[in-house]
Amino acid sequence: MQESIEQYMHTVGQQARQASRVLSSASTQIKNHALSAIYTALENSESAILAANKNDMAKAHNNNLDSALLDRLELTPTRFKGMLHGLKDVIGLTDPIGEITDLAYRPSGIQLGKMRVPLGVVGMIYESRPNVTLEAASLALKSGNAIILRGGSEALESNQAIAVAIQHGLKTAGLPESCVQVINTTDREAVGQLITMSEYVDVIVPRGGKGLIERITNDARIPVIKHLDGNCHVYVEAQADLQKALPIALNAKTHRYGVCNAMETLLVDEKIADEFLPRIAELYAEKQLELRGCANVRRILGDQVKPASEEDWYEEYLGPILAIKIVSGMDEAIDHINKYGSHHTDAIITENFSLARQFLARVDSSSVMINASTRFADGFEYGLGAEIGISTDKIHARGPVGLEGLTSQKWVVFGDGQIRQ
Amino acid sequence: MQESIEQYMHTVGQQARQASRVLSSASTQIKNHALSAIYTALENSESAILAANKNDMAKAHNNNLDSALLDRLELTPTRFKGMLHGLKDVIGLTDPIGEITDLAYRPSGIQLGKMRVPLGVVGMIYESRPNVTLEAASLALKSGNAIILRGGSEALESNQAIAVAIQHGLKTAGLPESCVQVINTTDREAVGQLITMSEYVDVIVPRGGKGLIERITNDARIPVIKHLDGNCHVYVEAQADLQKALPIALNAKTHRYGVCNAMETLLVDEKIADEFLPRIAELYAEKQLELRGCANVRRILGDQVKPASEEDWYEEYLGPILAIKIVSGMDEAIDHINKYGSHHTDAIITENFSLARQFLARVDSSSVMINASTRFADGFEYGLGAEIGISTDKIHARGPVGLEGLTSQKWVVFGDGQIRQ
Numbered sequence: 001m002q003e004s005i006e007q008y009m010h011t012v013g014q015q016a017r018q019a020s021r022v023l024s025s026a027s028t029q030i031k032n033h034a035l036s037a038i039y040t041a042l043e044n045s046e047s048a049i050l051a052a053n054k055n056d057m058a059k060a061h062n063n064n065l066d067s068a069l070l071d072r073l074e075l076t077p078t079r080f081k082g083m084l085h086g087l088k089d090v091i092g093l094t095d096p097i098g099e100i101t102d103l104a105y106r107p108s109g110i111q112l113g114k115m116r117v118p119l120g121v122v123g124m125i126y127e128s129r130p131n132v133t134l135e136a137a138s139l140a141l142k143s144g145n146a147i148i149l150r151g152g153s154e155a156l157e158s159n160q161a162i163a164v165a166i167q168h169g170l171k172t173a174g175l176p177e178s179c180v181q182v183i184n185t186t187d188r189e190a191v192g193q194l195i196t197m198s199e200y201v202d203v204i205v206p207r208g209g210k211g212l213i214e215r216i217t218n219d220a221r222i223p224v225i226k227h228l229d230g231n232c233h234v235y236v237e238a239q240a241d242l243q244k245a246l247p248i249a250l251n252a253k254t255h256r257y258g259v260c261n262a263m264e265t266l267l268v269d270e271k272i273a274d275e276f277l278p279r280i281a282e283l284y285a286e287k288q289l290e291l292r293g294c295a296n297v298r299r300i301l302g303d304q305v306k307p308a309s310e311e312d313w314y315e316e317y318l319g320p321i322l323a324i325k326i327v328s329g330m331d332e333a334i335d336h337i338n339k340y341g342s343h344h345t346d347a348i349i350t351e352n353f354s355l356a357r358q359f360l361a362r363v364d365s366s367s368v369m370i371n372a373s374t375r376f377a378d379g380f381e382y383g384l385g386a387e388i389g390i391s392t393d394k395i396h397a398r399g400p401v402g403l404e405g406l407t408s409q410k411w412v413v414f415g416d417g418q419i420r421q
Numbered sequence: 422m423q424e425s426i427e428q429y430m431h432t433v434g435q436q437a438r439q440a441s442r443v444l445s446s447a448s449t450q451i452k453n454h455a456l457s458a459i460y461t462a463l464e465n466s467e468s469a470i471l472a473a474n475k476n477d478m479a480k481a482h483n484n485n486l487d488s489a490l491l492d493r494l495e496l497t498p499t500r501f502k503g504m505l506h507g508l509k510d511v512i513g514l515t516d517p518i519g520e521i522t523d524l525a526y527r528p529s530g531i532q533l534g535k536m537r538v539p540l541g542v543v544g545m546i547y548e549s550r551p552n553v554t555l556e557a558a559s560l561a562l563k564s565g566n567a568i569i570l571r572g573g574s575e576a577l578e579s580n581q582a583i584a585v586a587i588q589h590g591l592k593t594a595g596l597p598e599s600c601v602q603v604i605n606t607t608d609r610e611a612v613g614q615l616i617t618m619s620e621y622v623d624v625i626v627p628r629g630g631k632g633l634i635e636r637i638t639n640d641a642r643i644p645v646i647k648h649l650d651g652n653c654h655v656y657v658e659a660q661a662d663l664q665k666a667l668p669i670a671l672n673a674k675t676h677r678y679g680v681c682n683a684m685e686t687l688l689v690d691e692k693i694a695d696e697f698l699p700r701i702a703e704l705y706a707e708k709q710l711e712l713r714g715c716a717n718v719r720r721i722l723g724d725q726v727k728p729a730s731e732e733d734w735y736e737e738y739l740g741p742i743l744a745i746k747i748v749s750g751m752d753e754a755i756d757h758i759n760k761y762g763s764h765h766t767d768a769i770i771t772e773n774f775s776l777a778r779q780f781l782a783r784v785d786s787s788s789v790m791i792n793a794s795t796r797f798a799d800g801f802e803y804g805l806g807a808e809i810g811i812s813t814d815k816i817h818a819r820g821p822v823g824l825e826g827l828t829s830q831k832w833v834v835f836g837d838g839q840i841r842q
Contacts, residue, residue: 372836
């Protein structure tokens with residue numbers, strides 16, 4: 001069995017590599033034609049896909065999966081429409097492939113530039129949500145990449161049903177069906193193969209819990225575009241304009257709780273704490289937030305604030321809990337963020353120009369903000385059109401990753417017979 | 422012993438991480454000051470460094486190391502001057518750090534841009550040449566990165582002597598000495614530690630033989646900017662201008678043999694082979710090249726060409742040998758390059774506009790050229806100022822890698838109190 005999974009995955013990999021050669025030079029017109037054909041195929045298979053999802057849901061109920069997972073797994077007619085809507089958006093995105101930039105003459109007479117090209121083959125590993133199957137496939141196609149999809153075992157039937165429609169669309173447009181392949185086994189060995197077949201797969205994109213992502217990163221022999229935690233900070237500096245600080249500190253925490261760009265720790269300068277803390281605490285009380293603070297915060301706000309432990313500074317609560325710390329100034333704030341943070345998104349609220357510049361230079365995070373809510377750190381707000389994920393890595397892609405994250409640049413040289421002297 | 426190497430490397434890593442926090446926000450002025458102080462310190466320690474190198478050379482002789490390695494190891498007064506000259510060049514390079522680009526307003530009112538930042542800590546693993554110690558250290562410093570250097574055991578004394586001067590210069594400029602650390606043990610376990618300490622090291626740059634690089638890539642738990650082979654092609658298309666094709670095919674192969682951007686296989690369209698091959702073979706004969714060709718090439722050129730085996734198409738000769746193949750046209754040429762090549766640098770010689778465009782789009786190499794010699798693919802010719810290496814990867818850095826390869830971009834957001842709706 002072990003060996004047959006290995007053989008199966010290598011066949012999948014080989015087919016993906018071959019398909020990627022065709023896709024990489026497919027015109028925008030052909031790629032959009034395929035995406036439109038997939039749209040039609042999906043419309044026509046709505047009932048089949050929803051029926052497959054009902055089977056997955058029934059199995060998941062029988063296996064006593066928790067309600068959060070069941071919610072993510074379910075495809076309702078409304079969610080199905082949302083999926084199709086997302087596909088329309090991808091069709092509308094500008095094709096990044098083939099763009100040539102920085103074309104300029106060198107002293108030797110050659111003309112040198114950079115051309116945007118697909119990465120080749122993407123391996124995607126994800127859990128429960130079947131809509132990721134379409135989302136990832138459409139972004140990969142648009143950017144000229146073949147993709148191998150490995151969804152969660154709980155969504156197997158849903159994912160296979162969506163795959164059938166996708167492959168039907170690819171065929172209609174004359175592209176190889178193996179541009180998009182959905183792994184048809186739930187054997188874990190398939191993941192082990194996928195993340196080590198460096199001859200067939202160019203990049204791995206995992207989406208799911210931290211445990212999954214850490215496991216994949218450890219075992220992969222292929223670059224991984226990954227996202228671990230979002231432990232984001234807002235630092236209310238001594239010269240903050242409270243008319244900005246109050247709404248931002250409220251919005252960054254309470255606009256949505258379960259998202260990676262939500263603030264998890266609020267840092268307040270000691271010079272402004274007496275004025276700021278009671279006012280923001282009042283707003284948080286209305287939202288019934290649980291506050292955990294350092295001793296100095298508790299001195300000001302009293303017992304409505306629980307004592308924060310060392311672990312709290314590392315925590316990504318993803319819920320209605322907030323850690324608060326009073327800091328002596330800029331240096332302590334930055335040291336705290338760089339030490340305890342996850343290098344995701346961190347903001348300073350200040351009117352001081354020089355301090356703002358310093359914060360920008362010294363905070364080592366994928367998004368650094370001045371006088372704005374951390375909640376802005378996402379692909380849609382950044383105008384990327386669609387988001388593959390948010391990367392907390394520094395190599396290749398950082399922060400919200402759009403279509404560009406699935407591309408690379410090669411050098412192009414135009415000459416009239418130049419030779420090296 | 423094993424444990425003490427582990428402890429030693431973790432101390433080195435920790436110190437590098439701390440130093441990188443200081444360096445990452447050091448001004449251009451301070452970094453250039455440090456580089457100038459290193460220049461002076463090196464000038465003053467020339468005799469000590471050359472003496473250390475003499476010791477390394479003596480040991481290498483005793484160990485019967487081969488002459489190529491001895492040549493790379495040796496530091497003559499002329500080479501020492503060359504090293505200092507390279508350092509001057511790095512001082513003159515534009516500081517990439519802090520550059521903000523693409524700053525534009527989003528519909529929400531936030532202003533979004535990208536800021537160039539250092540990667541953090543670079544781990545460099547290399548063989549024999551002691552000048553790499555200075556080159557890598559100066560490029561890392563200029564781009565705001567701390568660096569951990571692990572040179573070959575045969576160059577240990579030379580590298581340590583250079584390190585002393587570097588650290589003296591850092592101290593003079595008020596920067597932490599641990600910005601540049603040279604590993605003082607030749608134990609292999611140190612490399613094992615270096616390439617897996619992901620908490621302290623952000624990127625690994627290996628320089629050396631293919632074996633070394635493959636080993637490091639396999640074992641690393643940190644992204645590697647790597648360079649494997651340079652199996653480069655020139656494809657003389659049917660509509661090539663022979664006044665361009667002849668000098669390019671000569672230059673790409675014979676300008677220098679031991680370099681990764683030299684042509685190793687010449688592809689010739691069957692429609693032009695009878696005319697082109699005898700003329701280029703005459704030029705190659707003057708250079709006493711050994712030619713290995715397919716059966717069709719031998720039909721035209723006869724016994725002056727040895728038969729090429731399947732392995733020859735994969736070979737990076739790095740010497741006066743050339744493989745030649747006749748192809749039926751564009752498709753066969755591109756398939757050959759994508760299959761047997763190393764995705765380094767490949768050129769087409771043609772006057773046909775549409776075929777040139779097709780070649781550009783479909784050849785999957787880090788540099789793709791039209792009517793120019795593959796020998797142009799290097800950091801100096803591309804105007805990068807200095808070259809960390811040439812990457813055959815697609816992720817992060819591709820082709821010649823300059824200072825920018827040691828940097829990343831973070832998102833920056835400027836607001837006046839914007840919150841997410």
